[in-house]
Amino acid sequence: MQIYQPKDGYCYNSDTLFLHHFAMPFLKKRYALLEVGAGCGVLGMLCARDLSLNLTMIEKNPKMAELCAHNLRINRICAELICADFLTFDFIKSKTNIFDVILSNPPFYHNGVIKSQNSDIFSARYAENLPFFDFVKKVNSLLKPEGEFIFCYDAKAIFSLFSTLYTFKIPPICVRFVHPKVEKSATLVLCRARKNSKSQCEIQPPLFTHLSKQKGQHFTQEVQAIYHHANTWSIKC
Template identity: 70%
Template sequence: MQIYQPKNGYCYNSDTLFLYDFALPFLKMRHHLLEVGAGCGVLGLLCARDSKCRLTMIEKNPKMAEFCSHNLRINHTKAHLICADFLEYDFNSQLAQNTKSQKTHSTTQIAFDIILSNPPFYHDDVIKSQNSDIFSARYAQNLPFLDFARKVNSLLKPTGEFIFCYDAKAIFHLFCVLHSYKIRPICLRFVYPKLDKSATLVLCRCKKNSKSQCKILPPLITHIDLNFTQEVLEIYKKAKTWSIKC
């Protein structure tokens, strides 16, 4: 899969590929999947390629949305791409516009089976990039998790799922916010750079209105000494992405 990315801007990294690998077993062909913060489109493209699900993507940066549109086109992937701020975009208003020509008034509300995202999660204490595109894509202040979860809750089906990755150190805040919207974590996997290091990333599958216990998967270790672990190499091999910066 060819993926065009900006030479001087935000580019996807291993977190996105780890999230793709984590989410894929939970995606079905019948699902309507919304990817929030699509960037160049790699996460949604991979998930649509391997699950054949119906795909909607939203990205607020016009430059990144253009890359995403190009990547969808050259990889022959059908998706509804929206260039807008996720927190501000009115999905139901757009649905009403699409159905206004019908003779009967539709009362249908937009609802997704799964919302998937690798959102910005760098905290305020981190030195911030002067590149506006990188700043927008990395730092949590651009998509506060409380606001993010509130909007996700409004767009999920009654038993819909929210799958995302985040800074492992923020897990208490994540769980408190999710609990307030009755979105329960049902599957977690922590990512560690080495066996003797602390977790840096958490991969999280949540389900709305669920009463299930939370399953903790074995950890994903990314490196042994200076080399990628076999599992990481297998994830890269399955993704089969070829990045082109321009």
């Protein structure tokens, strides 16, 4: 899959590919799926490539939305693309207003991190541009009664994530932590939450990205398999 990305803007990374791998077993044919913060479109397109979905994508940055539209065309993926702010866009007046699944790799860098001076990168990375509480509140209004919210986030924010999800009665039902190495703390959490669920939460085995005793970029077999399956080819433009 060819993915055009900006030379000087935000580019997708391994988090997106890990989220795609995590989410796919939970998706079903013909699901109405909304991707929030589509960027160049790689996450939603991978899901639609692997399974026939009714895909809607929303991206507020016009430059990224233009790239996303181009990537949809060249990869022959059918989707409705909306260029708007997710928090303010009125889905009720649009033709798609209720979803089986909302999928997102949202901005989650916290305020203590040195901020990029590039406005496009700043918008895509930092949580203040999509506060998680406001995000989940809007997600709750758009999901079907047993719809699911599947996303990734900074693992260190797990307490506030779960607190917010329970506040809006979209409790987590499956999580997986991503570690750079066996001896390192988790840096990312992959989470599946279901509206009105009373199920207990499954904790999947951790995903380790690199081999512990190797120097350089020696990925684990599972990560290599994830990259191989995604089979993306990035082109900077």
